[in-house]
Amino acid sequence: MAYEVKLEVFEGPLDLLLHLITRQRVDIYEVSLSTITDEYLRAMAAIDELDLETATGFLVVAATLLELKSARLLPQRAGDEATSSLLEERDLLLARLVECATFREAGAWLAAGLREGARFHGREVALEDRFVDMAPDLLARIAPDHLAAAAARVFAPKPVIEWDTSHVSPIRASVADAIAELAETLKARERVSFGALCGRGTERIEVVVRFLALLELFKAGAVELDQADRFGDITALWTGEVDADEVLQEADEYSVAAPPASGGAR
Amino acid sequence: MNERKVIESILLLADEPVPASLISEVLEQPRAAVERILETLAGEYRADDRGFLLRETAAGWRLYTDPECDPYLERFVTSHTNTRLTGAALEVLAIIAYRQPLSRAQITEIRGVDSDGVVRTLQQRGLLVEAGRDQGPGSPVLFTVSREFLERMGLRSTDELPPLADFMPDAEAVEDMEAKLSPNA
């Protein structure tokens, strides 16, 4: 059964990932990168129910996870630059997770300290009468303008942080959808470059999702891939040997809950 | 429970003389027992030559500084610790001056921080005064700035305070702040 995560509970991408990665599993199956990635994406798919200020951060972590996950589908080549930079990215993510876990723990300690501190009540009583007149003039050097400035500080409307999210298009993190879509295109056109397959989908996550879909198709033998230069565009060739539906069945581990019908991120 | 200890802690916190009957209620102990402890404590402080005394007045029991220490206490009170309004006190004064009358709860709500202590100090220093009670539930005490305060500021009434708009961050500054906070910055 799918592990349900309520995203509202999480403060940000690191928080969510930390939860997924450190929680105790009830069942004995090992939590794999693949499961974590899927759960992360599923939780992220619900992001439109939140304010979107953290959407960008969520996407960046998602992309890293997807890249890591896709890396295991490829034969590892020792000393491969792409692989080592991916591992660097992994280490950075790990370091940030450890830091996040550390400060969370420290925060819990502070909470206990503040709770304990609240049980100490400091002496705070009014001056005994015979000293009141001696107390120095509190209003020395205070002019009406100081008052006005203080009042303005308190009453000023706090800046409303409106996050421009126009650059965040609806999240289509479903690899399954991408497989079906790519298969359709490839069947019709036989030879298509990866760049063309991505089309206008410029969001990093969509590119990553399509890339994953292509790898799935390749693994299943439905396409052949050709890359002329190291960083050149990949060209995909439809082999016609496997049906897209079969690939989909095999790839169901990638299925990610689609955003609710109300639409994705706005 | 150590009754002596709890009584001492109550005395340290209480802002006004505490009747023995109230302590006996809090402790759920007979009043006579409480009074015995209070008297013992008062005797102890005297015998130990402490800087504070426990005295019973008509209103109840309260800790006082020993008058013997007065010369030093005067120096302490007039020393620079309290020579300036704290930021919190200035804020409370400003809020009341511009929005009076206000209850303690309203002030706390506007500031987002508990402000009872500050209100008490300002009242004691004659800068705030009580001005009736709110009609609402609990009919809380309402505060306004004092006449003395207005005089010191050279104002005939709070209407003469500078318009707040002059001190508000201008629209441009707010926009600029927003831009800096936006993720695309």
Place this chain on the structure above:
Amino acid sequence: MNERKVIESILLLADEPVPASLISEVLEQPRAAVERILETLAGEYRADDRGFLLRETAAGWRLYTDPECDPYLERFVTSHTNTRLTGAALEVLAIIAYRQPLSRAQITEIRGVDSDGVVRTLQQRGLLVEAGRDQGPGSPVLFTVSREFLERMGLRSTDELPPLADFMPDAEAVEDMEAKLSPNA
């Protein structure tokens, strides 16, 4: 003059923590001597199991009720505004306590999530204060924890916080995390 006595009376009169330096000024006694007396007093109160304690925090020395008496003090304490903090707020507080001074952007970077709202809340609660500006581009405001925070924690400075390493996940947990992020898993 009986220094101990005068110091006790000052502590009773004060409505906030008193720095040893101020007492030393008022008494015209070397600060070291004053501190010795303060420490002796703190020890005496503890040994005598009094209802009050003398503690030193970043803000200075102050008399507090013994936390053991807390359950009986409800009606003598002004209700503090709800001091419960969210996990996010605690995390930000921890980050600043250990890495101060920090700008908003630096906090956000560490947490991977926008933290401006949380910083503002903590500032309003008086737990964070602005402490100058960074020299870097845009000279952003830097934040540190407040004296009040240190006072509530009973700390003389952030140096007294336990080493951050105490809160790190242990090696096994980190290895486990690493394994779960490994492409070859």
